[in-house]
Amino acid sequence: MKGITPIIAIVLLLMITVSMAGFALLWFQRIGSIAMNATESGIIAQQQAAGKLIRIDNAKNGTDSEITIRNIGTYPIKKKEISIYVDSGSGYTKKDCTPSWAGSDEEISPGGTATCTLSSTSCIKVKVTAPGNTDIASCG
Numbered sequence: 682m683k684g685i686t687p688i689i690a691i692v693l694l695l696m697i698t699v700s701m702a703g704f705a706l707l708w709f710q711r712i713g714s715i716a717m718n719a720t721e722s723g724i725i726a727q728q729q730a731a732g733k734l735i736r737i738d739n740a741k742n743g744t745d746s747e748i749t750i751r752n753i754g755t756y757p758i759k760k761k762e763i764s765i766y767v768d769s770g771s772g773y774t775k776k777d778c779t780p781s782w783a784g785s786d787e788e789i790s791p792g793g794t795a796t797c798t799l800s801s802t803s804c805i806k807v808k809v810t811a812p813g814n815t816d817i818a819s820c821g
Contacts, residue, residue: 742820
């Protein structure tokens with residue numbers, strides 16, 4: 682019986698080593714998969730943001746300023762992603778255009794336009810921001 686004890690000890694140590702190696706392998710695979718999915722999601726979000734580009738086609742000044750915005754990107758832009766800032770001579774002030782967008786769509790498709798009427802607002806310059814860029818135009 683003296684020769685069997687070291688053999689049993691070696692077998693047990695080998696079993697523990699193999700099970701720990703298997704556990705470590707599965708753990709590293711899971712961590713790698715999670716990191717890869719997070720990276721992929723981040724890249725997709727950045728790509729979409731970079732593809733949401735706007736241009737101010739027209740900025741009319743008057744009692745009610747009217748701003749026409751064109752989507753020149755490759756992804757649709759939700760109207761809530763667009764911010765409009767008006768400079769009436771004392772710096773830019775954010776204006777809310779949500780209730781007065783022309784048309785009923787909630788987003789501007791690539792190549793499409795949307796018109797925002799800012800009631801009781803006159804402007805010298807207008808700045809419009811989207812996830813991909815910012816455009817500034819003089820009101821005229």
